């Protein structure tokens with residue numbers, strides 16, 4: 001092995017390994033975001049007194065959650081989040 005002339009080759013190997021690791025981290029991050037978005041977030045209902053799933057107040061349908069409100073999956077409009085059991089705002 002001629003170690004004197006392996007500079008560029010080693011550089012390419014290191015770059016591709018770093019690139020691969022970055023790609024892997026990105027894929028893991030994207031996967032975690034995906035899993036987190038699929039998992040229904042539970043809220044504490046004051047009336048029921050424990051963690052419950054939430055639904056939209058307009059159609060009592062599942063919601064795509066935003067901060068402090070949600071998008072009704074039924075009518076695709078903004079809605080308030082209500083308890084899936086007692087239909088009271090959470």
Ligand SMILES: [Zn+2]
Pocket residue numbers: 045046047048049052083084085086087088
């Ligand atoms: Zn409730």
Ligand SMILES: [Zn+2]
Pocket residue numbers: 056058059060061072073074075076077079
């Ligand atoms: Zn609706």
